[in-house]
Amino acid sequence: MKTMMKYGVFSTFVILVISCKSVDHNMRIVLVPDTQTYTEKYPEILRTQIQWIADNARETDLVIQQGDLTQNNSKEEWETVRQAFRKLDGKVPYVLAVGNHDMGSAPGKFADTRNTTLFNRYFPYSEMSGLPGFGGSFEPDTMDNAWYTVKTGKIKWLVLSLEFGPRNKVLAWAGKIIEEHPDHLVIVNTHSYMYADNTRQGEGDDWRPQVYGIGKDTGEDAVNDGEDIWQKLIKRYPNVRFVFSGHVLHSGVGTLVSINDGGYPVYQMLANYQEGVKGAEKGGNGWLRILDMDLRENSIEVNTYSPYLGKHMEDPAHHFRIQNAFFEPAEQ
Structure with a gap:
């Protein structure tokens, strides 16, 4: 059985907002x-997205991309991606995920x-290990699984x-990294986790990692979908506050x-x-997710903005808007 609160049901957590007024924030995360x-x-839409982030780097604490950077995993597409994200190098910490189309x-x-x-x-x-916030990776000299640290005010x-x-052995590694940072709040970013019905991806859902070729692996190399990740990693650690994902259509x-x-x-x-x-039009028309966190008012305002469309x-x-958000680390 899944432990969950469906979006929009419990108003103590989620309050809908109807205008895009600017808000004061102590931390801004931009999701790509x-x-x-x-x-x-x-490619011009991607360039517009990243240029907007670069132009607003002073107001942005962290950029997180949810995977499927490319469609066909080709050299030409990777060159497009690298040229775009290079605009952020040294300006704002950014985190990338590997999607099924990237492998x-x-x-x-x-x-x-x-x-x-x-x-x-x-x-x-x-190169990536020299950028702001980089902490380490699971396998030597690869970026498939990596961790980063960012400090905003008093919060790490x-x-x-x-x-x-993610394989069983990757989830075990991630758990150890979390344990080594007991005074940090944790954000987990992975390509496939949530489903389009406001639940975690699980049995019976489309596009589970188990249906791809890598889904045949077993033991410590066995793959995990969203509900698996929740059970084996997320719910076990009280300091995990956010999980971001993409992948799913509908x-x-x-x-x-x-x-x-x-x-x-x-x-x-x-x-x-x-x-x-x-x-969807033009592959998404350049929509970005912007999370503004007010750490004093304990709220998170989520906006969706396209710099391509303005x-x-x-x-x-x-x-x-999520009200009564909890930003304090768990008591140790």
């Missing part, structure tokens, strides 16, 4: 959902193996970016607040606007 259609067909034995073979050669060629450990954050369908969005084993809330969000999502999305699934 799946960019695959941009790199394949509309495979050859271009167009998605997650049949865990081959991420091109990802690690264009975002090499030798640990960010874990995990591979698509509506492309989902929000869930669950209570972990320590009695603390975990804010879990799916955002994906790529080609194939209901109503517009905000006002639908309550894309623009809402």
